[in-house]
Amino acid sequence: MSGEGEPDEEIVEAIYDGVMDGRAIEHALSLAIKRLDASGGNIHVVDTETLETRYFKGVGDSYTDESIAEFLDHWQYANIYRDAMRRAYKEHGRSVFLSNEDIPDDFLERAAYFQEFFSRMGQRWMAGGLARSDEEVEVSVAFNRPKGTRPFRKKDARFIESLLPHIRRASKLALQLGFPRDGQPPTFMNGFAQSLTATFLLDSGSRIHWHNEAADQLLLAGEIARSDGDRLVMADPAQQDELQEFIKDAADKRLINAAPIVSHAQTDAGRFDIEVLPASVPNGALMGAASLALMMIRPRGLGEHVYERLRQDHGLTPAETELAVLVAEGLSIDEAAKRKEVSAHTIRAQMRSIFSKTDLSRQNALAALVWNYA
Numbered sequence: 001m002s003g004e005g006e007p008d009e010e011i012v013e014a015i016y017d018g019v020m021d022g023r024a025i026e027h028a029l030s031l032a033i034k035r036l037d038a039s040g041g042n043i044h045v046v047d048t049e050t051l052e053t054r055y056f057k058g059v060g061d062s063y064t065d066e067s068i069a070e071f072l073d074h075w076q077y078a079n080i081y082r083d084a085m086r087r088a089y090k091e092h093g094r095s096v097f098l099s100n101e102d103i104p105d106d107f108l109e110r111a112a113y114f115q116e117f118f119s120r121m122g123q124r125w126m127a128g129g130l131a132r133s134d135e136e137v138e139v140s141v142a143f144n145r146p147k148g149t150r151p152f153r154k155k156d157a158r159f160i161e162s163l164l165p166h167i168r169r170a171s172k173l174a175l176q177l178g179f180p181r182d183g184q185p186p187t188f189m190n191g192f193a194q195s196l197t198a199t200f201l202l203d204s205g206s207r208i209h210w211h212n213e214a215a216d217q218l219l220l221a222g223e224i225a226r227s228d229g230d231r232l233v234m235a236d237p238a239q240q241d242e243l244q245e246f247i248k249d250a251a252d253k254r255l256i257n258a259a260p261i262v263s264h265a266q267t268d269a270g271r272f273d274i275e276v277l278p279a280s281v282p283n284g285a286l287m288g289a290a291s292l293a294l295m296m297i298r299p300r301g302l303g304e305h306v307y308e309r310l311r312q313d314h315g316l317t318p319a320e321t322e323l324a325v326l327v328a329e330g331l332s333i334d335e336a337a338k339r340k341e342v343s344a345h346t347i348r349a350q351m352r353s354i355f356s357k358t359d360l361s362r363q364n365a366l367a368a369l370v371w372n373y374a
Contacts, residue, residue, distance in 0.1 A: 008031065008035070010031060011028050011031045011032055011035070011163070012166050014027045014028035014031065015028045015163070015166045015167060015170050016166065016169075016170050018170060018174075019170050019173045019174045020174075022057065025043060025057045026057060026059055029041045029042070029043065029057065029058075029059040030059050032143070032159075032160075032163065033059060033060065033143060035159065036127075036143050036152070036156055036159065036160075037145075038060075038127075038143040038144060038145050039060050039061065039062065039123065039144060039145055039146050039149075040058065040059060040060020040061065040062050040063055040123070040143070040144050041058070041059055041060065041141070041142060041143040041144065042056065042057060042058035042059070042063065042141070042142055043055070043056070043057050043139070043140070043141050043167065044056050044139070044140045044141075044142070045137050045138075045139050045171060045174075045175075046137060046138045046139075046140075047136070047137060047330065048136060048137060048138050049136075049330065049332060050330075050332050050363065052362070052363050053072050053362075054137055054175075054367075055174070056068065056072060060144070062121040062122055062123055062144070062146075067121055095129045095130060095131070095161055095164050096127065096128065096129035096157040096160045096161045096164070097127070097128065097129060097157075098126075098127050098151065098152050098153070098154075098156075098157055099125055099126040099127065099151070099152070100125060100151035100152070121144075122146050122147065123144040123145065123146055123147070124144075124145060124146060124147040124148075124149070124151075125144065125145040125149065125150075125151040125152055126142055126143070126144050126145075126152075127142070127143050127144075127152035127156055127157060127160060128140055128141050128142030128143060128160065129141065129160055129161065129164055130164075131164040131165075131167040131168040131171065136175065136330070137171070137175060139167060139168065139171045141160065141163065141164070141167055143156075143160070172277075176197065176275065176296060176298070197214060197296050197297070197298045198211075198212070198214040198215040198217070198218040198296065198297040198298070199211065199212045199214065199215055199294070199295070199296050199297075200215050200232060200294070200295040200296075200297075201292045201293070201294060201295075202232060202247050202251070202292060202293045202294075202295055203251055203291065203292055203293075204247065204248045204251040204252065204291070204293070205231070206231050206232045206233075206243075206244055206247055207230050207231050207232075208227065208230055208231065208232050209292060215297070218297060222235065223235060224265050224272055224274075224297060225297070232295075234265075235265075236265065239263065239265065242263060243263060243274065243276065243295075246263070246276040246293075247276055247293045247295065248293075250276050250277055250278045250293035250294070251278065251291050251292055251293040252291065262274065262275050262276075263275075263276070265297075271299070272297055272298065272299055273297070273298055273299075274295065274296075274297050275295070275296045275297075275298075276293055276294070276295050277293070277294050278293060278294070305373070306325065306370060306373045307321050307322075307325065309373045310324055310325075310370070310373065314357045314358050315357055316354060316357060316358075317353075319340075319350060320350050320353060320354050320357070322340065323336055323340070323347065323350050323351065323354065324354055324358075324366060324369075324370055325370060326339060326340075327351075327363050327366055327367055327370070328366065328367040328370035328371055330367075333347050333348060333351070351363075354366065
């Protein structure tokens with residue numbers, strides 16, 4: 001029956017494939033919309049500090065280019081649905097909200113603009129929830145139904161709630177690897193294979209079951225880790241003992257239940273983050289890995305080659321290049337002004353110049369450009 005029980009395996013697979021493929025996210029939303037008898041739905045990833053949209057995917061006739069642009073321009077000022085999600089999340093201990101139950105009349109009256117906008121889209125009912133993966137971003141999923149239809153019910157909420165742990169984990173991985181774009185590699189493993197992040201699949205004894213080309217280059221360098229036969233060995237013996245425990249724990253837990261563990265390594269080449277998390281995603285999306293750990297090793301910060309590419313490809317000045325990198329690393333206008341010891345007015349002027357030279361208009365698009373160079 002529509003909206004009841006666990007999500008279909010095809011939906012879950014598509015959610016994880018969507019880490020590297022925007023088309024798979026669209027497929028997952030389409031399947032969920034059909035299951036819920038909804039007219040549309042979206043996934044929205046927001047920077048918790050700046051409220052900038054990091055990623056948005058909407059599916060349904062009401063999600064036209066015009067309506068999406070208007071929504072992204074105004075949602076943070078008048079989005080009663082996001083506020084209802086937060087209240088359900090914080091005050092009631094529920095991860096899913098239903099508009100007909102969780103938005104009181106007086107709250108609707110204070111959000112006339114957004115109601116008018118939602119009505120122009122031809123929609124009336126909303127159900128959704130938060131799937132926060134960490135403090136850096138806030139991830140939501142929402143589904144809508146048009147006027148003249150019944151509101152969402154608790155059985156629909158149960159179905160949405162069963163999706164949220166998968167969306168939470170997939171969004172965490174996407175945050176590390178770069179959010180998906182249409183036309184990216186169509187499978188989860190292909191995405192890892194082509195990633196510049198050194199990625200390993202390890203069993204509880206640190207034996208390497210798979211690694212990508214970036215990991216192979218890291219092992220050849222030997223500054224952080226090396227291979228001893230088929231085992232991964234860290235260059236720092238103390239870190240070896242620590243990470244061995246992390247790997248063993250991660251390999252014994254389900255992906256949706258265990259938090260990732262982050263360690264750090266300092267070498268002559270710079271500082272690196274080492275993240276260990278369970279690899280037991282459903283139905284073999286990671287090569288049938290029922291009890292493996294996923295380890296990702298990435299440089300912390302952005303290398304000099306990124307600065308060079310920004311200067312060469314877009315003609316940015318040294319000051320503009322530094323600001324573009326600070327924006328990509330998540331600093332706000334005020335924080336960048338403080339870091340560079342200039343006024344916020346100067347930062348805004350530099351941002352206008354950067355946008356003109358890169359032919360961009362949003363900070364999240366600039367951040368994506370910088371990290372693509374990385």
